[in-house]
């Protein structure tokens with residue numbers, strides 16, 4: 277068995293085997309130049325990496341996303357970071373569970389473990405630095421003393437630059453089945469569930485969710501979410517995108533499950549990038565109690581009604 281006696285290490289549950297981070301996501305998109313324009317306007321840094329476009333945030337060496345060109349937008353794989361000495365333990369776990377190992381896809385770097393999830397989505401486990409936060413993200417509410425204007429003039433505002441990837445939400449054919457799969461294989465834990473939407477966190481200190489699922493008739497990518505420092509930045513980010521023609525989306529609002537303030541911007545392929553602030557945090561030494569909620573009670577606390585097509589999965593079910 278993989279359970280060990282608990283010992284204390286910062287941001288590591290040595291009594292549990294689980295991934296520590298969502299390392300990166302990989303998408304194909306129909307036009308890399310269009311992708312570069314969208315994500316740069318969003319406030320990310322991009323880098324040409326051969327045939328791929330890497331997504332970065334300022335002051336952070338980590339690559340959060342990798343995009344390649346293809347006939348349509350499609351989620352190619354999700355990669356999760358694990359502690360180096362856990363990799364062989366994961367290998368044994370996958371073998372014991374009868375999850376077949378796969379060869380790395382063409383162009384993949386590293387010596388990760390590759391396999392399919394229960395929907396056929398390609399998953400990698402790799403030895404990586406922990407890129408999920410070790411503490412709750414610091415957020416602030418800009419205020420000024422009496423007699424001083426707090427808000428900058430429009431032409432004095434600085435560009436919103438997200439700090440890191442916070443989470444990804446993907447579509448799945450069966451939410452309960454996929455939650456069970458990711459718990460059993462990756463050691464993720466259910467944080468909360470509302471109808472056919474479920475949120476999972478890592479056991480080594482994690483945001484309320486680093487991965488979320490929504491029910492659909494096929495797999496697909498719904499959104500990536502990026503941490504910013506304030507509700508002010510969530511709103512400014514929305515304006516930053518609208519000023520460049522990216523008006524469509526949903527927000528400003530506040531989610532219930534995760535508690536984050538949000539604004540989603542629709543990307544050129546019908547999925548979304550989310551500005552997110554003040555997400556709940558689940559410390560490494562805490563066992564969060566997962567709860568089931570009514571969908572109407574757990575989706576959002578306040579904000580405009582979401583667009584009618586917000587939860588539409590526009591992705592083809594062909595994984596090739």
Ligand SMILES: [Fe+2]
Pocket residue numbers: 443445499501550
């Ligand atoms: Fe989100």
